[in-house]
Amino acid sequence: MTQQARRLRARLAALGAVGATALAAAGVQGAAHAAEAPLPVVITGEDRVDLSLHSDNGDPTEPQVDLRLDVPGEEFEGDGEVPTVHRGDYTIRIDASGLKGVAEADLPCDADGLVAVCTGYELYAGTTFNRVGGIRLDLSDDSEAGDTGKIVVTGEGEGLEFTPLTVDVRVGGPELLNRELSAPEGVMPGDDFELPLGVMNVGGLPAQGTVLRLLGSRGLSFPDTYGNCSSSDINTGDLLRQRTEVLCTFPDTLGAGTAYALSRQVRVRTADFALNDIFSYSFDPLEPGEEKTLHQGRRQGGGPDLTLERVADADPAQYTKYAELDLPRTNTYDLELTGASASGAAGEKVDVEIGFRNNGPAWIGALRSGGEPFSFTVTPPTGATFTKAPEKCMPAGVNGSDPAYLCFAPTPMLEDARFTFPFELRVDRVVEGAKGRVALPDWNNPYESDESNDVAWIVLNAPGEPGDDGTGGSGGGPSDDPSAPASGDGDGSGDDADDAGTGSASGGGPGDDADGGLALTGAQGVGLLGGAAVLALGLGAAVVLYQRRRAGRDGEAAA
Template sequence: MTQQARRLRARLAALGAVGVTALAAAGIQGVAHAAGAPLPVVITGEDRVDLSLHSDNGDPTEPQIDLRLDVPGEEFEGDGEVPAVHRGDYTVRIDASGLKGVAKADLPCDADGLVAVCSGYDLYAGTTFNRLGGIRLDLADDSEAGDTGKIVVTGEGEGLEFTPLTVDVRVGGPELLNRELSLPEDLKAGDAFEPPLGVMNVGGLPAEGAVLRLYGSRGLSFPDDFGNCSSTVVDTGPLLRQHTEVLCTFPGTLDAGAAYGLARPVRVKTADFALHDIFSYSFRPLEPGEEKTLHQGEGRRQGSGPDLTLVRAADADPADHTRYAELDLPTTNTYDLELTGASASGAAGDTVAAEIGFANNGPAWISALRSGGEPFSFTVVAPEGSTVTSAPRQCRTITVDGSVPGYRCSVATPLLEDARLTFPFELRIDEVVAGARGRVALPDWDNPFDSDASNDVAWIVLNAPDAPGDGGAGGSDGGPSDGPSAPGTGDEGGSGGPDSGTNGTNGTSGGAEGGDAEGGLALTGAQGVGLLGGAAVLALGLGAVVVAYQRRRAGRDGEAAV
């Protein structure tokens, strides 16, 4: 959404009943504008596009501008037909004639050269259901560095008041690429390293200043203090969003074709619990007047040390620079996942409680940053002669080893380095079998980050004899199993647990609900601490450890923290 759209929506919210009061007439649901007043409609989309002379400007099939109409009211989130806020003919005119000789434009709707007209009838609250189409921009045969043009989008319709959109287009402006990074050798959790940060202007025009953004997920920090930098730290809320961000401004000119490095190193510190945390950095041109406001804002801390400066480097190769510069580190830490079982006694017909314990003994957390918090799982098989009458909502029924009834319990990630979870089951004793044991097990995987596989199996023991050495309910005792063999697969060999639905915030687990199972999951131990999205992640599933790499925009805007 453009800034003009945000400002208008804020004004409408402040007006309250003046702007949005009446319900729509018969057959038309949703919020309508006040009687006699036109319904305000804001045309939204990217309001600036810079076209590079050195790239394909993104996927040639994807538009750079997504045009939508923003209408007051709460967006529809239910099922069924979306209620309209307004019904009546309207048109939107897209005039790209200002791009003649500057760039080529592929317009939506009914286009005639560089002008297109979109028509519609129904309007809905919000923007989701009011999409006009996309505009794709590409270089023209005569495009040159410094060429500029505009696209003007206007609308009209009875009972409607449109706020137009102007899109500024520039060709061959400053284009800053970042020096590529390489993983530091032998970096261990708790260490600090100094990445070789640098920037090259591969655009056709000088950049009048630059902004450096440093980003680190929960396990990373930036201990240095520079006067032209400010920082924010997000250490509350969902673990996937917790991070540290530093912004530094450089007011000097970056010449076209020139490369620059930092006059002094910038350190990245890894926490003792860090594992596959994300570090990224990016340079972008400094906007006019931005230096005065960039370091302001709630939660930002201005640096007090000497300024960090740029120095011009010797001849550089654009091939050594990239748009996205990021690393997942460190890669050598470990954690220790532990299952604990339970024991109970009773007569035939009794219902007993069995509380399964799950813990991460650290020292590392499980960030799962690349997978977005994909859960992993363990299996539970009831002891002989018993039936599960109540299972946690994070557990669902499966068959283990293709024939043994059991449960798969899902644990959401991120998972803190000291997480303690409990999974309460209730069992009905159908037949008393002395020392009956049910197996609780993590996947039979080759997981190089789990430092101790001996506690990946635990037991539920019912009516254990008093004789010593008959097997307890704790971790694996290394002896022969009285129950099924260790389940490496479930659900006919499917890998991974069910989706959690939400990201853990304090080491809590999540997962699919199983049948009519009732009960909950308790959490003890440390409170949740931050995490963030970034580069190599651990997605743990039943029977496999999946490391999924996804490129993320290093310069993506988001809530910052340092």
């Protein structure tokens, strides 16, 4: 939404809410509303488009301007028929004649050259269901650097008061590209490293100042400060979005076709838990008056200013739109499963609790994949059947014939994260020392430091003392004793009986979803293996089924 639209909508919010409520209560539409105050409608869309002389300006099939109508009232959410706020003919006129000789315009609806007319009858609250169409802009044979033009969008209809939209179009303005990055060698967790950063204006016009943005995900920080820079930290909420951001402003003009480098290399610090954290930077033109507001509400840096120095004979091929690195790549984590033991007579139900934890030292950000879960299988002991399973687990077999369960541990995962997965078993027949296997998939995960604790056991009716007969985990450690409590017991970091998704005691809260777990999208182990087959267990299909089941529960909870 444009700033113009936001300001107008704020001024008319009270009037719009009253009008929409009155319509809904009385069932009055169309002409009846026209007898009252006109219904305000704001035409929204991108209000500025810069066309580059050096690129295809994005996907040629995708419009740069998405025209919609913003109508007061709460947007409809849910299933069923969308209620209307207004019924009655209206017309939207798109006049792009101001682009003649500047750019080509592909207009929606009934277009005649550079003018198009769109018609409609029903309007709904909000913008989602009030789409007019898209405008695609491209260079013409006459386009030259510095050309400017406008598109004016207006509307009319009985009982409606439209706020028009003006789209400013500029050709060949300042276009800043960033110097490409190369990964420094030998960066270890806890190290500092320095990066040479630079910018080149490949546009047709000078940039009257620029702003540099440095971004580091949760495991990265910037220890140096400068007088023309400010910083902010986001260290709560969704782990995927926790980061440090630094903004530096440079008022000097960046000439067209010239390149510049920072007067000092930027120092980046890695945390001990960092693994494939993302550093990125970008230069953008300063908008008029923007420098005064960019640093507000942020920590102002100290010391001398960071400056830009002109670079002679720069190669445009060494500059790119996106500049980022994943560092460090040398850290590891240790995923550990712990089993359980129980005893019961035939027909009796018993509780067991599986543990899953990350022993670190690295966290598992899953930043590139968006956070998919790790999966592991839980098989019941011989002679027993699962009768209850945690919400983060589902039957492994699609047709329900497989007695095993597939469970999911969410990412991002903190470096000390602990989860518990409580199950209920029914003893169908007593089998002395029956064992059920709990296991991560067999995979070549370069970041897993200890595969010996990737398997644990559920032991049912073990002979003698628990732990006899080699019933512990495959590689020793905590899983050697099947009677030992599952990971997280007794330390205040375990989960509720139906919630296996809570993070570590030190930081599991950020990013929790409605079920108490972090968002179940993207396993770092999957994304980091460069597109390897997903966990060799058909995880893709399982995640779809899991998410559908979870979406159903979330919908019921919302109802």
